[in-house]
Amino acid sequence: MGSAVTQEMLRRALEGRRVNIVNPLVALTLLICLLASLAILVVLLWDVVAKSMPVWQERGWSVITNDLSPRPAETGMIQGIFGSVMLTVIVVVLSFPLGVAAAIYLEEYARDTRITRLLVANIRNLAGVPSIVYGLLGLSVFVKLILEGMLGQVSGRTLIAGGLTLSMLVLSIMVITTQEALRAVPLAIREASFGVGATPWQTIRHHVLPVASPAIFTGSVLTLARAFGESAPLLLAGAVLSTFFAAPEGTPITDLVLGEKYTALPIIIYNWSRQPQQEYIALTAAAIVALLVILLVVNTGTILARDALERRNRM
């Protein structure tokens, strides 16, 4: 009898008398914070898709495949898709080799000197510079100084100026992601290679890069996807900021890149979103859906490709 009472007292003393309500409450609050982000994402996607529906129903594919037109009922976004793809090609060609090379230097060659530390700090700061500031760089250096000044073009507001600007923006992020990929390669692989007499470059080329390549590949594509959706620098680096422009019929592709006006898909979204006419609300939503679908396909494709690469490497 007495022992049962003692046991009960002991149990209470150990467990605490109050029901523990704080614990689940805190857990729930924190979970709600996380789920709020999910909710925002769902509402955003649902809202955009719903607003774009009338356009898909009335216009079908023509809203994608048409050129820009002053009339909202006939306008389309193919010039923007062309511009964005070409910009991305320019960015890949310029910033991928530069970024990977700089990262290889910093991770594989550089000793811990003051200059190395300066290089690293500089790259970190470049990654934090607001993207519109890169637009100012593009405007004054690429558009005005190089294309209009040195090369004497009538207007430097061309795809190549935009591509150069975006490349500068992406460069620092490319370096940082590649550095992380290289850092994840075990030191033992390098030591084994040096141990059998390989030079630094042979070690990098035959042993470090193959192991790091899936991570470099994924990091680069995700960075490029960011560049694809980036628009602030292009506002200043010469993308057309009105709802309509046209290159003369049959302009060769080199002229479209080097000598003609240009736009990009996110810039079309910006321009359309500023229009007062009601039609543009749905048109903008349609352009956003197109942009998000492209990004989704690219990102999913990258992740699948990376998994395939990693599986092959393991075998």
Added chain:
Amino acid sequence: MQAGRNVLGTSAPLDLSGDPRRLRKERNVRRLFLSAAVFTILVSVAIVLSLVGEAVAFLQSIASEIDEGLGSLMADGWFPRRDRFDLRTIIWHTLSVSIIAMLVATPLGLGAAVYLSEYAKPGVRRVLKPVLEVLAGIPSVVLGYFALRFITPDILRNLWDTTQQSNLMAAGMGVGILIIPLVSSVSEDAMQAVPRALREASYGLGAKKWHTSLRVVFPAALSGIVAALILGLSRAIGETMVVAIAAGATGGSLLQLNPLYGGQTMTGAMASLAIGSDQVAGGVAAFQSLFFVGLLLFLMTLVLNIGSERLVRRFRQRY
């Protein structure tokens, strides 16, 4: 043994340095990589030179060509095409957008980070973490549209019917959503870096889960968390597209204390100057002011980024 003779007894020193062609190739490859790294310095120099050059030209031209001179930096409102460059207006608007953004991103970002780092089971984590990554991948123009076409009409107008179609509040909320993933991932990293021993000691003293997470792990990671918030603030200040689409006031604006009205921020002012920059609209000073504001923006974010970098390094050293 004669001087200059090696172990093999030949007079030439034993050459272990390898094929000179191979050495030359190695040196060239190294130089190539070094020049790529040095190129990044050039980018910084080009940015600073182009900003400073035009910003100084801007100050000179308003000092010499406009009646009020440098006083136009404190005129009524920001109307660059009418030579009124009140910096207080755009800086205040930038601050109010950033404050609203931080009010959205701080609780949601930190809550998500604590949950993911301390509470989530691996399975839950694998499902929920990608949500933040997807959110991070949404381009900022999309959030601008969302702020203009959803947040303003469907949320703000229902709460306050005096809300203008373009307003600082919606822009701030859009920017806030944009920086949630950044705040959350950096502060989650900081909490993951807190040693397990601290958690075990706390449990060993009889503390409960919530007590351990919020009173032990969170304070231990505080410098990293503050760094995450500073980084978020820096991103909010520099964010352009959301503000350009949702905050309105394309031509210029007066100082606006009420966030439910439209106004121009620093980045918004730059975006709207860009619209006219291909035509010669307004004076030369209007065009040059673009670079002056850009320089201010560059300096503000630079200070914030360096500050947050310092904090991150401090918490890394402590453990």
